[in-house]
């Protein structure tokens with residue numbers, strides 16, 4: 164019914180500087196993905212006039228019943244500009260709350276624990292409310308504490324209630340708390356890694372250091388390697404929550420030139436925040452100083468196929484970071500393998516500046532014995548996507564797989580980064 168329709172609260176209006184006779188409307192359409200509609204004055208005169216007029220004030224002043232005819236309404240519903248008021252989209256914001264960590268159950272002596280050496284307290288701040296939520300897609304609604312892993316450079320954010328923030332703000336990195344802490348809160352701070360036993364910290368660091376050494380050697384030899392559990396399970400569940408809601412609310416466009424059946428977004432804001440944190444680890448694994456090129460967030464649905472291919476030059480060093488797989492595999496490991504095999508003749512093709520065709524990648528992949536890489540949520544595949552042909556077979560119906568692709572280039576790379 165037309166009277167239930169409202170203008171999508173997330174609608175964006177974009178004029179064209181070189182063409183005053185058209186503009187772009189785009190909006191997330193729940194269940195369908197981001198929709199883009201070019202409105203040309205010649206083609207849709209009434210929609211053009213009404214929305215140009217509203218762009219100077221507010222789109223929610225529109226009365227769809229009075230201002231539009233039925234054909235206009237159908238067009239705008241189809242393109243997500245008008246939505247049913249009960250189904251209007253909302254931008255999800257990432258947060259991982261301290262309350263999501265199960266309290267540590269063992270015995271401990273508070274005096275022997277220290278605050279993690281990599282903690283950084285971020286107070287609640289009305290001043291950056293807008294930029295945090297709109298540019299990073301993280302929750303601005305409370306204080307948070309960030310724990311940076313010294314070896315990987317990866318930071319995990321933990322959001323705090325007002326009373327918990329008061330306690331955490333008093334902690335000093337690498338120091339024992341010199342004030343009493345409520346036992347239940349202390350148990351959660353331990354399980355979140357905010358308070359830690361220095362011996363345990365050393366043990367975990369040594370293990371991670373060994374894993375990195377193994378991954379470095381494997382990368383040198385095979386141009387790919389895997390690092391496991393780059394974020395703890397509680398953080399991964401928070402990421403799953405964010406990306407499931409982000410896709411369900413329609414914020415990611417559906418389909419692209421490479422894969423028809425995936426939701427995807429170039430430089431999706433939360434993925435971009437994570438990519439910053441992965442740069443030093445990528446450099447460490449590759450043994451080369453790298454800089455960010457771009458990040459791609461993708462949520463594949465049943466029927467998706469990733470054909471054998473090699474990547475473009477903006478993707479010299481990449482990480483495929485597994486976020487989510489549905490239905491949840493009993494082993495925790497995604498059954499949907501990424502296959503990799505070396506591109507034969509890479510050096511010759513690179514020297515001649517040639518692009519390797521998909522047909523050639525297909526031919527080589529069929530003749531090779533590719534390695535299957537199966538990741539659990541939170542694992543990252545580090546790889547050189549220009550030198551390795553990589554692909555995935557068809558994702559079964561009803562399954563869904565969400566990954567982030569962090570792409571990097573050498574610091575001396577001079578071309579466009581997008």
Ligand SMILES: [Fe+2]
Pocket residue numbers: 472473474548553
């Ligand atoms: Fe690729």
